[in-house]
Amino acid sequence: MTEFNTSKKEIGDVNVVYLNGFLDAHTAPVLEDTFSSLVEQNKFKLVVNLKELDYISSAGLGVFMAFIEKMRENKGDIKLTSMNEKVFNIFDLLGFPLLYEIFDNEEDAVKKFSGDN
Amino acid sequence: MIVTDSLKIKRNLNALVEFSKAINSSLDLKFILNNVLLTCMGKFLATKGAIAINEKGVIKLMISKGVSADFEENFPVITVKDVINESGKLKSITDSGSFVCSEFIQASEKHIGIIFLGEKLNKTLYSNEDIQFLKTILNISATAIQNSMVINELKQVNRTLDTRINSLNSLFELSKEFGLFSESTKVSKLLIYSIIGQFMISKYAVLIFEKDGINIIESKFPMDEIKSILNNTDVESIISTVEKNKLEKQYNSLFEIGVEQVVPMQIQGKTKGLILLGNRLNKQQFTESDIEFIYSVGSLAIISLENKRLFKEELEKHKLEEELDLAREIQRNLLPQEIVQLHNFEISAENISSNQVGGDYFDVIRKDEENCYIAIADVSGKGVPAALLMANLQALLKSACRQNISLVEGTGMINDLISENVTGGKFITFFWASINDKNRTISYVNAGHNPPLLVRDGKIIKLRKGGMILGVMKTKDPYITETLQLQKNDLLVFFTDGITEAMNNEQNEYSDERLEKLVLSLNNKSSKEVLKLIQADVKNFTSGAIQSDDITLLVLKVN
Structure with a gap:
């Protein structure tokens, strides 16, 4: 069975979420729960670090779509960093770079939030 | 003079070699076209330039320099056929950008694209030598441009394939989930x-x-x-x-x-x-x-x-069926397994339960050597709730039969207790009687049950005396009882509404009239025969329609 888990870190008012493993239809609810609990805590500035993510499917991307408006409505955002080439290709294929800011490293993404202020 | 000419040729050749190197080192179409255009503009001192590419027959502007901002927007939608004249030469389409020179970019007779150049900075016209040089540059470029176009097309095909694979993966993933x-x-x-x-x-x-x-x-x-x-x-x-x-x-x-x-x-x-x-x-x-x-x-x-x-539906249906089986079992256990037989009376009884399991009940309870109780009842509702209420009635009835109390007192007591326990508009129609084997008498109370029929000498007497149905309210006025002296060959038929209300496929009821007419013709039959003949007639009447309620019959024949 595919494995997937998330972990979190706070840097100022930015929450960094680390994704680990395979994000597909089977594991998408895990990420959904993670995002939901952040929204419940009124945390809308997210940097998602995909360094340890091996695979993402449409259902996984759907979770990002489902939360992006909520974050932006609350003056936050979901910024993506450190994805490997394979994962980036899937993001790119479906046109995500148009809508999401994608960074090479986590620091830049976090900094971008403070720049926005 | 000769020296300058050879120098010039050498410079041109050097430039061509360098140019060839540059454009062949890349597969990026934009980079190549940019390089071609800049080289041509630099060589001929042209202030304007543009390159359009033949994309599946349509001329598509790819790059332009020194032209007004809206040039790209206003570039006409044209096909290769539009720009070639009868002699295979390029027609002039240079008006909109005030170009003065245009030339096909060709690779093995195929028109890959067109270059447009504006007038020279020194206002001189393009000489034959210039055109020849331009053609040379374009010939060198053609292969590189074509290669990069093929690569682009491949990339596009790859991307389309990737998208398809991605969709298929999603489908596969979802079907698993x-x-x-x-x-x-x-x-x-x-x-x-x-x-x-x-x-x-x-x-x-x-x-x-x-x-x-x-x-x-x-x-x-x-x-x-x-x-x-x-x-x-x-x-x-x-x-x-x-x-x-x-x-x-x-x-x-x-x-x-x-x-x-x-x-x-x-x-x-x-x-x-x-x-x-x-x-x-x-x-x-x-x-x-x-x-x-x-x-x-x-x-x-x-x-x-x-x-x-x-x-889920199937599961619920299954549960319901289990519940009905349970109700059927409760009912079966409550009904007598064997019918008490007396000297002067011949008794037959049978309950045919419906799919839904109604709340029919009958019993024959011996009191002593001479006396015996018979009872028939119909509990409202169906399934387990009706079966439970029936169990309640049976317990009360059996205990009433054991205490030495009258039918009237017994009915009053049973009604009081049922009324206390019953909720939600449930009720019971109930008939019971005490028969004396020696004297051939019957005393009865009818609490709202379909009146049993006493058939004597081609006439029917209905046993109606009693009072209200059980379970509606506590007993206010005592129930009424009646005692009848029976005679040899009297036939008594006790039944539930499952008989008279049995429906055929045309939604007609079997009816009291039909039952009465039938029983009048059965005076010389045994109780067992009467029971079977009535059942057969009901079955014949409904002819295959689903039995929606229990059918209970108790037949008593006086010897």
């Missing part, structure tokens, strides 16, 4: 995530058509607006996908709230639900294969949802 054991909410969530992730959609709704109306499973459109639209729009008749233009015309209210695509979820061609989608955030239109993908996942999901519903 849509198993029987995942919850319905999870199925609809995954359906949505896959679609919005694949197509970058933020507004959507999923509707499922159910027996009692449309169930809005998910909606990012305003709920109250969707509801009011669904009330006023016949969306259940949508049998194929509805795209933007048709939505605007035919389902304007949906279009107004931002729905741009409707895809039905179907099982064997029947629409069982709809997926409503808003616009794609990357501004792209849905292609045919996109719609195909959405249709496929939608159908996968609806099949999974439908299977779950059927499974």
Whole structure:
């Protein structure tokens, strides 16, 4: 069975979420729960670090779509960093770079939030 | 003079070699075209330049320099045929950009593109020598341009393939997840995530058509607006996908709230639900294969949802059947297994329970050597609740028979106790009697039961005396009893409304009249024969219609 888990870190008012493993239809609810609990805590500035993510499917991307408006409505955002080439290709294929800011490293993404202020 | 000429040729050759190196080192079309154009403009001191490429027959402007900002916008839509004259030469299409020179870029007779150049800075005309040099440059460029175009095309094909693979992966993944054991909410969530992730959609709704109306499973459109639209729009008749233009015309209210695509979820061609989608955030239109993908996942999901519903229904049906089996067993255990036989009376009785298990009850209870009680009752309702109330009645009746109390007192007591215990409008019609074997007498109380028939000398006497049905209220006035002296050959028929209300397929009832007419013709038969003949007549009457209520008969013949 595919494995997937998330972990979190706070840097100022930015929450960094680390994704680990395979994000597909089977594991998408895990990420959904993670995002939901952040929204419940009124945390809308997210940097998602995909360094340890091996695979993402449409259902996984759907979770990002489902939360992006909520974050932006609350003056936050979901910024993506450190994805490997394979994962980036899937993001790119479906046109995500148009809508999401994608960074090479986590620091830049976090900094971008403070720049926005 | 000769020296300068050779120098000039040498410089030109050097430039050509360098140019060739540069453009062949790259597969980036933009880079190559940029290089070609700049080289030509630099060589001929042209202030303007542009290159258009032949893309499947259509001339498409790729790069321009030194022209006004709207040049690209105003570039005409033209095909290769439009720009070639009868003699195979390039027609002048240089008006809009005030170009003075244009030339085909050719590779093995194929027109790859066209270069346009403006007038020279020194206002001189392009000489034959210039044109020859331009052709040389273009010949060198042609292969590089063609290669990069092929690469671009391959990349495009690859990307299309990747997209297809990605869709197929999603489909495969979902079909795994849509198993029987995942919850319905999870199925609809995954359906949505896959679609919005694949197509970058933020507004959507999923509707499922159910027996009692449309169930809005998910909606990012305003709920109250969707509801009011669904009330006023016949969306259940949508049998194929509805795209933007048709939505605007035919389902304007949906279009107004931002729905741009409707895809039905179907099982064997029947629409069982709809997926409503808003616009794609990357501004792209849905292609045919996109719609195909959405249709496929939608159908996968609806099949999974439908299977779950059927499974649940089957489970409930199974539970109900188990419950009915239980009720049937309770009933069977409460009815006497063997009928008491007396000297002067011949007694036969039988209960045929219906599928639903009604609440019919009968009993024959011996009191002593001479006396015996018979009882028949019909508990309102069906299934386990009726069976339990029947058990209650049986217990009360048996204890009343053991205490030395009269029928009137006994009925009053049973009614009081039943009234205390019964809730929700349940009641029992009840008839009981005490018969004396020696004197051939019968005393009875009828608490609202179908009057038993006493057949004597071709006439019917109905045993009606008694009072109100059991369980409605506590006993106020005592029940009335009657005692009759029976004679040899008297026939007594006790029955429940399962007989007289038995329905045939034309929705007609068997009726009291038919029963009375029948029993009048049975005066010389034994109790067993009477029982069987009545049952047979009812069966004949209903002729295959489903028996909806219990049928109970108790027949008593005086010897």
